[in-house]
Amino acid sequence: MNQTTPGAGRMAGKTAIVTGGRGDLGSATVRLLAEQGAKVASLDVAGAPAAVEHPSVAEYDVDVTSEASVAGTVASVCADLGTPDVLVNAAGIIGPAGPSHTAEEQDFDLLFNVNVKGVWLMTKHTVPAMLQQQAGSIINFSSIHGITGGKNVPLYHATKGAVRLLTKSDAAAYGGHGIRVNSIHPGSMNTRMSRRSAEQSPIGAAAYYQQLVGGNPLPRQGEPIEIAYAVLYLASDESRFTTGAELVVDGGYTAV
Ligand SMILES: NC(=O)c1ccc[n+]([C@@H]2O[C@H](COP(=O)([O-])OP(=O)(O)OC[C@H]3O[C@@H](n4cnc5c(N)ncnc54)[C@H](O)[C@@H]3O)[C@@H](O)[C@H]2O)c1
Numbered sequence: 001m002n003q004t005t006p007g008a009g010r011m012a013g014k015t016a017i018v019t020g021g022r023g024d025l026g027s028a029t030v031r032l033l034a035e036q037g038a039k040v041a042s043l044d045v046a047g048a049p050a051a052v053e054h055p056s057v058a059e060y061d062v063d064v065t066s067e068a069s070v071a072g073t074v075a076s077v078c079a080d081l082g083t084p085d086v087l088v089n090a091a092g093i094i095g096p097a098g099p100s101h102t103a104e105e106q107d108f109d110l111l112f113n114v115n116v117k118g119v120w121l122m123t124k125h126t127v128p129a130m131l132q133q134q135a136g137s138i139i140n141f142s143s144i145h146g147i148t149g150g151k152n153v154p155l156y157h158a159t160k161g162a163v164r165l166l167t168k169s170d171a172a173a174y175g176g177h178g179i180r181v182n183s184i185h186p187g188s189m190n191t192r193m194s195r196r197s198a199e200q201s202p203i204g205a206a207a208y209y210q211q212l213v214g215g216n217p218l219p220r221q222g223e224p225i226e227i228a229y230a231v232l233y234l235a236s237d238e239s240r241f242t243t244g245a246e247l248v249v250d251g252g253y254t255a256v
Pocket residue numbers: 019020021022023024025026043044045048062063064065089090091092093094114118141142143144185186187188189190191192193194
């Protein structure tokens with residue numbers, strides 16, 4: 001176990017890869033992991049503007065739906081920064097709202113390619129280096145929508161449910177090699193993704209927010225840093241006995 005020096009940061013000595021690193025939740029995670037002492041590779045699609053300026057953050061382009069792109073980018077990160085101790089799979093998309101019969105085949109393929117295949121490909125190409133050092137922590141972004149169903153974005157629920165069980169299955173496979181795999185389940189967060197969903201909602205944005213967070217024990221949206229702190233816990237050795245777990249950070253949405 002990596003014993004951090006007091007004051008040196010909870011991620012001192014660690015290297016982390018974060019996909020979706022230029023998105024709202026990914027960039028908050030990139031920033032916090034770097035501030036806590038990690039070297040961070042922030043991966044996102046070409047053309048997305050970098051969101052974090054920090055001397056310990058390096059930007060890489062990737063398309064998580066392409067095995068060639070994932071393999072090449074992970075190899076570059078390993079060559080530049082060394083073996084990754086942490087992989088955070090935050091890249092994700094939500095797709096158009098509407099019940100299942102209104103979706104198109106291309107919606108299905110794109111959602112599953114980014115949200116599920118992307119997590120699997122990043123895992124596939126990062127795990128071999130983690131196996132060599134017999135240590136690692138993988139954190140997969142699912143959602144409250146991976147725990148409960150809902151009528152607005154059924155395919156998104158399906159992808160996030162798949163991520164939840166890929167996480168538990170990988171936890172079972174790699175635990176004996178010192179690699180932990182956990183999922184994180186954000187509730188409604190104050191991000192571009194949730195603002196887009198609110199704008200597209202047939203019931204209107206105000207009613208959408210009221211429905212989503214109005215009845216919560218903590219009746220508000222969460223802020224990206226509140227997810228980043230949960231990722232930090234799972235990424236650090238503080239969570240060394242935690243694997244296959246679902247860390248729900250949702251203001252109590254799924255509790256009531
Ligand atoms: N925002 C919320 O309220 C919320 C709630 C629950 C779960 N989540 C999940 O959290 C994660 C991050 O969400 P966010 O709100 O930061 O969204 P975001 O749209 O701000 O960020 C997602 C990032 O993923 C990147 N991305 C998309 N396709 C990609 C690809 N093919 N290859 C590489 N990168 C790609 C995007 O460019 C973007 O920067 C997602 O997995 C999302 O499903 C979000």
